[in-house]
Amino acid sequence: MKQAIAGVTPSQTAEATIMTVWPSISALGIGRWIGRMCMLGGSSPFALGKLMALLLIPVAINVFFHMLSPWGARRYRLTNRRVIVEKGLKPVEDRSVEFDRFDSIEVDVLPGQEWYPAGELIFKKGQVETFRLSGVPRPETFRQTCLKARQSYDAVKKLSGA
Numbered sequence: 001m002k003q004a005i006a007g008v009t010p011s012q013t014a015e016a017t018i019m020t021v022w023p024s025i026s027a028l029g030i031g032r033w034i035g036r037m038c039m040l041g042g043s044s045p046f047a048l049g050k051l052m053a054l055l056l057i058p059v060a061i062n063v064f065f066h067m068l069s070p071w072g073a074r075r076y077r078l079t080n081r082r083v084i085v086e087k088g089l090k091p092v093e094d095r096s097v098e099f100d101r102f103d104s105i106e107v108d109v110l111p112g113q114e115w116y117p118a119g120e121l122i123f124k125k126g127q128v129e130t131f132r133l134s135g136v137p138r139p140e141t142f143r144q145t146c147l148k149a150r151q152s153y154d155a156v157k158k159l160s161g162a
Helices: 030-036 047-055 057-070 138-160
Strands: 018-021 074-079 082-087 092-100 104-108 119-127 128-137
Touching: 018 138, 030 047, 030 057, 047 057, 074 128, 074 138, 082 128, 092 128, 104 138, 128 138
Parallel strands: none
Antiparallel strands: 018 074, 074 082, 082 092, 104 119, 119 128
């Protein structure tokens, strides 16, 4: 297919991936607990959290590999039409939110997620939460990319008269 700009596909033509993000271990309760333990005592060189970080390495590695396993693998894919949660090593759609179902995205950093740095992305239509992504690494970057993709989608939709 010929494109005016390489890699840019109008949403009416086909669904194209813009960005894919794998959640950090902070998406799970055990991961957030590890993060809270690693933050004990603040940032001093002799903080208890630094010792906890060393002691919890085996637990964190197990959680990390669980998240890469065939039954635990998840990824968040942004396309030119929607945001999709995919599961499994061979991506299978689990759930999604179309751009028409949200008008804002908030970032909520749960206790323990700041260690990673990660956070929750909360998609809202007005004041109603319509979708949530957990443990998104560098959530503000993904939030901005989602909002820009949605803005482009709306602009193309208005131009085409849909």
